Amino acid sequence: MTPPSFETDIKPMFRERDRQSMQRAFDLWSYDDVSQHADAILNRLQAGTMPCDGSWPPAQVDLFQRWAESGKPR
């Protein structure tokens, strides 16, 4: 199976609202920022404490985890 890529699979999961809310800490539409903060992001997604208005379905969290663990392809 092809590993997920940032542009095709990961970035589209972040809504405009997510990006704006988190802009002070990092840019969720930036490959470099999301790669750099992937551990913190994954922790929050798994804990269900982000996004602030409702946790992601498990399939989306799994997809992010697979991307982070497969070398973060662009």
Ligand code: HEM
């Ligand atoms: C999928 C979307 C989101 C992800 C992956 C995400 C991720 C994170 C992460 C990793 C932190 C910790 C940052 C740090 O300590 O440096 C954080 C903090 C925070 N986020 Fe988000 N966020 C998302 C969406 C949102 C939304 C929609 C809101 C709502 C306004 C929000 C509000 C906050 C606030 C207020 C904090 C600081 C307080 C705290 O640590 O709980 N985020 N977020």
